[in-house]
Amino acid sequence: MSNLFAVDENGVTMLVPLNWNGLESSLGLDGGLRINGSAVTLNPDGSVEFGYSTSLLRSNGGVMVGGGNVELTPEGGAIFANNSNYQFRIEDSGNFGAFGSVAVPQQPSGMDLSNNVTPGGQNGVIEDFEELSLEAVRNAIYQLANTLAKVNNGLRKYGLLD
Amino acid sequence: MPKISALPASAGAAGTDIFPTVKAGVTQKTTIDQVIAFLAASGINFTVSVTWAATKISVNPDGSLAWANGASSLVSDGSISINGAQLLLNADGSASFSGGVNITLAGNITGAGCSLNADGSATFANTIVQIGTAGELGFFSQAPAAQQTVQVLTNNATSSGTQDQIDDFSDLIVYANDAQAIHNDIYQLAEKVKAIYAALSQYGLITV
Numbered sequence: 001m002s003n004l005f006a007v008d009e010n011g012v013t014m015l016v017p018l019n020w021n022g023l024e025s026s027l028g029l030d031g032g033l034r035i036n037g038s039a040v041t042l043n044p045d046g047s048v049e050f051g052y053s054t055s056l057l058r059s060n061g062g063v064m065v066g067g068g069n070v071e072l073t074p075e076g077g078a079i080f081a082n083n084s085n086y087q088f089r090i091e092d093s094g095n096f097g098a099f100g101s102v103a104v105p106q107q108p109s110g111m112d113l114s115n116n117v118t119p120g121g122q123n124g125v126i127e128d129f130e131e132l133s134l135e136a137v138r139n140a141i142y143q144l145a146n147t148l149a150k151v152n153n154g155l156r157k158y159g160l161l162d
Numbered sequence: 163m164p165k166i167s168a169l170p171a172s173a174g175a176a177g178t179d180i181f182p183t184v185k186a187g188v189t190q191k192t193t194i195d196q197v198i199a200f201l202a203a204s205g206i207n208f209t210v211s212v213t214w215a216a217t218k219i220s221v222n223p224d225g226s227l228a229w230a231n232g233a234s235s236l237v238s239d240g241s242i243s244i245n246g247a248q249l250l251l252n253a254d255g256s257a258s259f260s261g262g263v264n265i266t267l268a269g270n271i272t273g274a275g276c277s278l279n280a281d282g283s284a285t286f287a288n289t290i291v292q293i294g295t296a297g298e299l300g301f302f303s304q305a306p307a308a309q310q311t312v313q314v315l316t317n318n319a320t321s322s323g324t325q326d327q328i329d330d331f332s333d334l335i336v337y338a339n340d341a342q343a344i345h346n347d348i349y350q351l352a353e354k355v356k357a358i359y360a361a362l363s364q365y366g367l368i369t370v
Binding site: 032033034035036039040042046047048050051052053054055056057058059060061062063064065066067069070072080081082083087088096097098099100101104107108109110111112113114115116117118132133134137138141144145148151152155160161 | 236237238239240241242251252253254255256257258259260265266267268269270271274278279280281282283284293295296297299308309325326327328329330331332333334340344347348351354355357358360361362364365366367369
């Protein structure tokens, strides 16, 4: 082999075989490694820092953190686990599951709920009634429908319901 | 002319020291500085290890480079390519892993507004969205909450009314006009509650 280490007008080039002296490691540093100032820094403590606000970490494989407790798949999925017990996952298809549930697609609701009952009662309160009066029944139904519409319509906006 | 071996030992080499060389059969004097300049202009190829600072940095014939000082570092103004660009550490601060393999970290990944943590937790959008270590969820800066328990609803009202619509009513006298409207409303409310429950249960956001 020749020109394994060269210094020329293009800079310093070092070509190290994948296996040399029976070792797979190519470059050993007791200190750190810095690129272009502090654009990329590999620190002696094992941490890596990307110093620019525009810095990106790209991989066409996946990204695993903490032995797979967090995993980003190359197809766009994400898994969050607690000691290998899957807690929260987004599959490549967008299916979603929380607290260990199997990830499922968007769930049906139908459509937004229309509350045509005449407004009445106190917002967020369902009053008791012992006799069947128009006001008591209508207010209760209005408030129930009003709250339910907010929940249903809100979840539809988030996309959790179709 | 005395033998070279008979000359007195040098007290310390300097760039201006001279020694004899022969060019086209003519003996002439050359300085050490001239030799160094010649080597620099010609390129230098070492067949043995070159070391600096008492072997703290070594460039070896097998292509390896070693630093032996704990505080030493490698600094590059350009990029660093590993194994045919399978890993590129770029001068613009980015890094690319193109070998189709995982990036595996025992520690956290921390960005300006998000983090993926080794314990399985994560934050996004400056902690507006959070996932706890046991999968707790929190949106819009609410503290992450564990899976919520909600009793399953059974709707025994007879199916009636218009789907997704709660109609008004004006009195309780004429069944055809009002009691039926109340019945319809209760049925439709219960159906909508069931639909929401079923969806959130499927996602795992609530449980029985």
